[in-house]
Amino acid sequence: xxxxxxxxxxxxxxxxxxxxxxxxxxxxxxxxxxxxxxxxxxxxxxxxxxxxxxxxxxxxxxxxxxxxxxxxxxxxxxxxxxxxxxxxxxxxxxxxxxxxxxxxxxxxxxxxxxxxxxxxxxxxxxxxxxxxxxxxxxxxxxxxxxxxxxxxxxxxxxxxxxxxxxxxxxxxxxxxxxxxxxxxxxxxxxxxxxxxxxxxxxxxxxxxxxxxxxxxxxxxxxxxxxxxxxxxxxxxxxxxxxxxxxxxxxxxxxxxxxxxxxxxxxxxxxxxxxxxxxxxxxxxxxxxxxxxxxxxxxxxxxxxxxxxxxxxxxxxxxxxxxxxxxx
Amino acid sequence: xxxxxxxxxxxxxxxxxxxxxxxxxxxxxxxxxxxxxxxxxxxxxxxxxxxxxxxxxxxxxxxxxxxxxxxxxxxxxxxxxxxxxxxxxxxxxxxxxxxxxxxxxxxxxxxxxxxxxxxxxxxxxxxxxxxxxxxxxxxxxxxxxxxxxxxxxxxxxxxxxxxxxxxxxxxxxxxxxxxxxxxxxxxxxxxxxxxxxxxxxxxxxxxxxxxxxxxxxxxxxxxxxxxxxxxxxxxxxxxxxxxxxxxx
Numbered sequence: 001x002x003x004x005x006x007x008x009x010x011x012x013x014x015x016x017x018x019x020x021x022x023x024x025x026x027x028x029x030x031x032x033x034x035x036x037x038x039x040x041x042x043x044x045x046x047x048x049x050x051x052x053x054x055x056x057x058x059x060x061x062x063x064x065x066x067x068x069x070x071x072x073x074x075x076x077x078x079x080x081x082x083x084x085x086x087x088x089x090x091x092x093x094x095x096x097x098x099x100x101x102x103x104x105x106x107x108x109x110x111x112x113x114x115x116x117x118x119x120x121x122x123x124x125x126x127x128x129x130x131x132x133x134x135x136x137x138x139x140x141x142x143x144x145x146x147x148x149x150x151x152x153x154x155x156x157x158x159x160x161x162x163x164x165x166x167x168x169x170x171x172x173x174x175x176x177x178x179x180x181x182x183x184x185x186x187x188x189x190x191x192x193x194x195x196x197x198x199x200x201x202x203x204x205x206x207x208x209x210x211x212x213x214x215x216x217x218x219x220x221x222x223x224x225x226x227x228x229x230x231x232x233x234x235x236x237x238x239x240x241x242x243x244x245x246x247x248x249x250x251x252x253x254x255x256x257x258x259x260x261x262x263x264x265x266x267x268x269x270x271x272x273x274x275x276x277x278x279x280x281x282x283x284x285x286x287x288x289x290x291x292x293x294x295x296x297x298x299x300x301x302x303x304x305x306x307x308x309x310x311x312x313x314x315x316x317x318x319x320x321x322x323x324x325x326x327x
Numbered sequence: 328x329x330x331x332x333x334x335x336x337x338x339x340x341x342x343x344x345x346x347x348x349x350x351x352x353x354x355x356x357x358x359x360x361x362x363x364x365x366x367x368x369x370x371x372x373x374x375x376x377x378x379x380x381x382x383x384x385x386x387x388x389x390x391x392x393x394x395x396x397x398x399x400x401x402x403x404x405x406x407x408x409x410x411x412x413x414x415x416x417x418x419x420x421x422x423x424x425x426x427x428x429x430x431x432x433x434x435x436x437x438x439x440x441x442x443x444x445x446x447x448x449x450x451x452x453x454x455x456x457x458x459x460x461x462x463x464x465x466x467x468x469x470x471x472x473x474x475x476x477x478x479x480x481x482x483x484x485x486x487x488x489x490x491x492x493x494x495x496x497x498x499x500x501x502x503x504x505x506x507x508x509x510x511x512x513x514x515x516x517x518x519x520x521x522x523x524x525x526x527x528x529x530x531x532x533x534x535x536x537x538x539x540x541x542x543x544x545x546x547x548x549x550x551x552x553x554x555x556x557x558x559x560x561x562x563x564x565x566x567x568x569x570x571x572x573x574x575x
Contacts, residue, residue, distance in 0.1 A: 191432040191448070192441040194421075198429045201418035208378060208416075209487060210404035210433040219439075 031166040044274025055264040063125025069247030071232030098229020106221030129247040144243035263312030337386035346372040348551030364548035379403035409493035424468040430490035
């Protein structure tokens with residue numbers, strides 16, 4: 001499956017260790033920690049998607065919680081009203097819904113950049129938040145909707161939710177997360193990904209070498225929104241409940257923070273950011289349920305102030321300095 | 328020789344400034360033409376119109392018999408008019424090789440490919456190295472663009488245009504900011520590529536030595552109009568041209 005050189009390289013070794021760790025994690029960890037890691041990976045996947053716009057296109061989206069929430073609500077509404085319990089069908093519909101919505105919003109926003117883009121995406125995000133919040137008859141407003149244990153590859157489960165999420169749903173969902181991550185990595189390193197980077201660097205020059213810039217921004221927006229939607233759909237079943245908060249702009253802000261914290265110049269940075277952020281948050285909540293926001297804020301500010309490349313930027317600097325000392 | 332580009336009565340006004348005023352020129356296949364004139368004569372505006380960056384107020388641009396007036400710049404790039412910039416426009420945080428590859432992917436209609444890795448496309452890599460060899464930058468392929476010296480940046484800017492395999496090349500002051508010593512080397516490189524690939528070029532230039540040694544025909548622009556059109560020896564000794572260029 002892997003080439004020999006890759007396995008023996010430093011990156012290859014790290015990836016294999018991480019895969020092994022993810023495979024074994026539920027076996028030696030508590031269900032609670034498995035749950036935290038799972039949500040960290042899903043937030044991380046959403047942050048990697050947000051970072052396609054942020055890091056590779058230089059566009060700040062303040063409305064990505066909307067796609068996360070739309071993915072989650074697609075799962076909730078379909079199980080609640082149509083009694084659909086197949087996770088595959090739900091994921092497929094969530095994929096199509098977030099694709100459609102991000103195509104429409106993207107079409108209307110990508111002609112703008114910088115602050116205008118950020119504010120437009122924020123406005124659209126809050127629009128969807130309000131719709132979910134106010135259409136109480138359909139969405140049950142702030143009460144939210146509970147989601148039962150769904151069937152995975154046609155298998156129905158009659159076990160406790162804890163065992164379901166930390167074993168069966170883990171081994172079902174994590175490969176999907178990793179698969180999507182690999183897909184995004186390929187896309188970033190494809191001719192398309194290179195085109196996104198030249199648009200970030202110099203849009204007017206990109207035009208004069210034959211690139212219809214707005215079209216490519218639109219494609220990137222759709223890609224980013226759709227993957228965020230799938231992450232949201234997986235998240236809904238992990239929590240077993242959806243609420244309008246999932247679409248609120250504070251989650252959009254959290255995703256941006258995660259990307260900055262993990263390192264927006266690195267592909268995998270936002271994923272690592274998602275995991276560390278979630279563990280840190282749950283730890284802080286456990287020791288101080290009132291002030292966790294305060295401490296988390298200080299921590300994020302310090303990392304972003306002192307390591308401009310975030311966690312991965314800091315790590316790269318560390319590796320470079322060790323190598324220099326050695327040589 | 329057939330005409331590759333013809334403009335008919337092009338006009339572009341910015342308020343009361345007549346940047347391009349009733350310009351009708353024609354460029355033949357294989358011609359290397361220089362466009363000279365004092366600052367503010369409208370040279371860059373004309374280049375911007377021909378490359379689709381600006382739309383003219385009136386008049387026509389005919390390229391290979393097709394009316395391309397007002398066509399957007401990405402479409403113009405694809406049909407065979409490529410340009411470089413007076414102030415280099417590059418992709419600072421990419422490598423030299425990746426910059427060129429992005430242009431080649433574009434012209435080969437591969438920019439949309441999402442599911443194949445850049446590195447796997449050996450053909451595009453070879454093409455990029457061919458161009459890098461021709462401008463003498465292949466030893467800098469993996470260097471970030473922001474780390475290049477000024478002369479190298481100028482050449483890369485031209486190389487990005489050449490990578491599009493244009494039929495007409497528009498160069499906006501390819502030697503500006505390049506030291507007098509390096510100028511000849513830059514121009515010799517550019518000229519040999521233009522001649523080898525048998526394309527036409529319109530070069531905006533301030534250095535009269537460059538105009539006289541590397542171009543076959545000179546257009547003198549003044550206050551938005553083409554006032555003189557001829558071979559360098561005649562045009563540059565013309566008293567009227569001297570007074571325009573010296574501003575007296």
